[in-house]
Amino acid sequence: MNLRQSIGQLFSGLAEVPGEETSPIRYTIMRRNMTILMLLITLVPLSLMTVINYYEYRSVLKDEIVTPQKVLVNKAKHSIELFLANRLATVNFIASAYSYDELADEANLNRIFRVLKREFEGFVDLGLIDSDGIQVSYAGPYKLQGKDYSEQSWFEHVRVNGTYISDVFKGYRRFPHIALAVQTMPSTGKSWIVRATINTGKLDELIASMGLDAESDAFLVNKEGVLQTNSKYYGQALEQCPCVPSVSYEPTVLERVDPSGREIILTYAYFPTTDFILMLIKPQAQVMRAWYSLKGDLLLVFLLSVGLIVAVVLRLTKTMFQRMKESDDKRALALREMEHNHKLSSIGRLAAGVAHEINNPLAVINEKAGLMKDLIEFTPNFPEKERFMAPVGAIIGSVERCRTITHRLLGFARRMDVEIQVLDVNDVIRETLGFLEKEALYRNIKVNLNLGKELPKIESDRGQLQQVFLNILNNALQAMDDGGTVSLATFERDENFIGVTIQDTGHGMSEETLKHVFEPFFTTKAAGKGTGLGLSITYGLVKKLGGDVDVQSKVGKGTRFTVYLPKKHDMTQGSNNG
Amino acid sequence: MGSLKVMLVDDEQEFAITLAERLRMRGIETITAFDGEEALKLIVGDKPDVVVLDIMMPGMSGLQVLGKIAEIHPGIPVILLTGIGSTTEGIAGMKIGAHDYLMKPIQIEELIDKIRAAVKK
Numbered sequence: 001m002n003l004r005q006s007i008g009q010l011f012s013g014l015a016e017v018p019g020e021e022t023s024p025i026r027y028t029i030m031r032r033n034m035t036i037l038m039l040l041i042t043l044v045p046l047s048l049m050t051v052i053n054y055y056e057y058r059s060v061l062k063d064e065i066v067t068p069q070k071v072l073v074n075k076a077k078h079s080i081e082l083f084l085a086n087r088l089a090t091v092n093f094i095a096s097a098y099s100y101d102e103l104a105d106e107a108n109l110n111r112i113f114r115v116l117k118r119e120f121e122g123f124v125d126l127g128l129i130d131s132d133g134i135q136v137s138y139a140g141p142y143k144l145q146g147k148d149y150s151e152q153s154w155f156e157h158v159r160v161n162g163t164y165i166s167d168v169f170k171g172y173r174r175f176p177h178i179a180l181a182v183q184t185m186p187s188t189g190k191s192w193i194v195r196a197t198i199n200t201g202k203l204d205e206l207i208a209s210m211g212l213d214a215e216s217d218a219f220l221v222n223k224e225g226v227l228q229t230n231s232k233y234y235g236q237a238l239e240q241c242p243c244v245p246s247v248s249y250e251p252t253v254l255e256r257v258d259p260s261g262r263e264i265i266l267t268y269a270y271f272p273t274t275d276f277i278l279m280l281i282k283p284q285a286q287v288m289r290a291w292y293s294l295k296g297d298l299l300l301v302f303l304l305s306v307g308l309i310v311a312v313v314l315r316l317t318k319t320m321f322q323r324m325k326e327s328d329d330k331r332a333l334a335l336r337e338m339e340h341n342h343k344l345s346s347i348g349r350l351a352a353g354v355a356h357e358i359n360n361p362l363a364v365i366n367e368k369a370g371l372m373k374d375l376i377e378f379t380p381n382f383p384e385k386e387r388f389m390a391p392v393g394a395i396i397g398s399v400e401r402c403r404t405i406t407h408r409l410l411g412f413a414r415r416m417d418v419e420i421q422v423l424d425v426n427d428v429i430r431e432t433l434g435f436l437e438k439e440a441l442y443r444n445i446k447v448n449l450n451l452g453k454e455l456p457k458i459e460s461d462r463g464q465l466q467q468v469f470l471n472i473l474n475n476a477l478q479a480m481d482d483g484g485t486v487s488l489a490t491f492e493r494d495e496n497f498i499g500v501t502i503q504d505t506g507h508g509m510s511e512e513t514l515k516h517v518f519e520p521f522f523t524t525k526a527a528g529k530g531t532g533l534g535l536s537i538t539y540g541l542v543k544k545l546g547g548d549v550d551v552q553s554k555v556g557k558g559t560r561f562t563v564y565l566p567k568k569h570d571m572t573q574g575s576n577n578g
Numbered sequence: 579m580g581s582l583k584v585m586l587v588d589d590e591q592e593f594a595i596t597l598a599e600r601l602r603m604r605g606i607e608t609i610t611a612f613d614g615e616e617a618l619k620l621i622v623g624d625k626p627d628v629v630v631l632d633i634m635m636p637g638m639s640g641l642q643v644l645g646k647i648a649e650i651h652p653g654i655p656v657i658l659l660t661g662i663g664s665t666t667e668g669i670a671g672m673k674i675g676a677h678d679y680l681m682k683p684i685q686i687e688e689l690i691d692k693i694r695a696a697v698k699k
Binding site (some may be wrong): 199207355356359362363364365366367368370371374378403 | 590592593596597599600604634661682683684687
């Protein structure tokens with residue numbers, strides 16, 4: 001339950017999408033969460049698989065290494081056991097087949113020994129010892145006749161057990177050998193013992209036939225740790241071997257570090273009938289070579305996969321969230337633009353209503369004033385004719401001004417309806433300036449007009465163009481202190497486009513500001529003073545009309561906007577961008 | 579030029595009366611009507627040379643009146659008066675038979691020019 005809760009907590013944060021309010025941080029958080037989540041769901045199973053594989057492979061590989069070693073040791077042990085049993089049986093046969101007297105006859109014994117040597121390799125000598133432990137007869141390279149063995153431990157052993165196989169020893173001889181002794185107990189008379197020695201060459205041969213590689217070592221050792229055969233690592237026969245493992249008659253595998261610091265894999269088995277232990281030693285480094293290379297491969301694949309996954313996940317989330325942010329921004333902009341247009345169209349409808357309502361009283365005033373003027377004009381000798389004519393003229397003049405204002409209001413109202421018509425951009429600019437000339441006048445701002453006389457008419461939307469120019473002009477006026485100059489010029493750029501430049505002598509913009517000038521909600525005005533939408537909408541409108549906007553600015557010098565407009569309205573382009 | 583007879587139809591009575599008086603001062607006989615129905619009643623017995631007709635009127639709109647007049651006296655020239663900026667309505671009227679249109683507030687000289695032009699035709 002606790003674990004479940006904490007896991008739940010860990011993941012709940014990841015899947016959550018933070019609220020709409022703090023957009024840039026929101027994307028960062030979402031991206032981070034997504035990245036972590038994706039990395040988790042890919043890397044955790046990968047790591048698990050790697051760990052499982054690691055242990056599985058290791059155990060499989062170990063079995064594969066250990067089993068043949070056990071088999072090898074078992075086989076070799078059997079061969080050696082068989083060899084010893086065979087030699088013992090041979091000695092036993094001699095002891096049983098011949099009588100004491102036959103064996104006591106030296107010439108006879110020598111003959112038997114020669115046959116023995118010919119038929120069974122490894123025999124060094126053969127002798128008869130009586131029940132008192134005295135060497136009665138001897139066939140072999142040494143002078144051992146008359147020697148007394150009664151004090152030696154093996155003599156007691158053979159008297160008790162009937163047979164005896166010695167450890168390897170040098171004894172009176174100068175090379176290692178094994179003594180085999182068999183006691184014969186006839187039904188009557190004294191018992192005797194036949195004793196033979198064999199050299200250890202055959203044992204070495206049997207061990208060599210295990211077919212070991214150069215770095216492996218196999219040897220016999222007795223329970224006291226005395227080497228019975230030569231060892232590659234631990235010395236010659238009869239030297240002390242440092243390692244005697246615990247008793248096990250079945251082949252057993254141990255991993256250990258020998259006294260010289262070598263890491264080895266030791267396979268050994270005790271002999272049940274003799275004191276021997278067969279030991280097979282392989283250096284771990286050699287045995288595990290396959291494992292190390294597999295481990296290396298595993299690690300390499302794991303690291304490569306992790307690297308690849310991390311790179312792909314990072315790249316993917318980055319792209320994804322960039323796209324998401326872009327589309328969100330676009331949507332937000334479209335929404336704001338719509339809102340803005342909606343507001344404008346509300347104002348437009350209101351303006352149209354006002355214009356229509358005012359129109360009728362205006363017409364009445366016009367007629368009344370006209371009538372007064374008529375009366376003054378048509379009446380001969382009207383007293384103080386001039387004094388009356390002046391105010392009446394002023395009334396009619398004012399009506400005319402009102403007419404212009406309502407005309408403009410209606411023009412503004414109509415701006416909302418997209419309507420492509422053939423128009424003269426110069427006219428549109430003059431019209432737009434009409435909205436601002438009062439402000440310019442009050443603030444003593446000079447307006448320079450340099451409109452191209454030969455400017456061709458273009459296909460465009462009057463209302464939207466007005467809004468474009470109005471936005472840029474508004475910006476220009478706001479950027480300037482009283483007494484500045486706005487210069488407008490129109491020109492034909494090439495066969496497809498005309499251009500309009502609007503230059504002010506205002507504060508200008510820094511390069512940093514320039515970079516963001518068309519971004520929605522970017523504003524340098526104090527909070528609450530501007531929406532930061534004006535220029536982004538302007539940009540959107542110009543793009544919608546198939547044109548382009550260029551802006552150049554120098555801090556302290558002023559700003560120049562250049563709007564390029566296509567001469568022909570391209571329907572597809574308009575609808576695509578809109 | 580002989581005496582011209584103009585019928586002026588406008589729901590804004592002050593406008594109609596004053597404009598009528600000014601036309602009369604210029605020697606143009608003018609009858610006024612303040613809505614479409616009155617105009618149609620008057621026109622049956624008293625055929626004017628030109629009708630000056632406001633488009634924006636309560637009840638029957640100017641364009642409807644225009645149609646009826648054409649039924650009663652086919653060929654009688656009608657000059658429409660439109661609100662400012664309502665060019666489209668003026669053009670719509672001309673499409674269904676009006677002779678011309680003028681935007682209010684009007685200038686009397688322009689109106690008289692159009693009336694004379696209409697009669698000449």
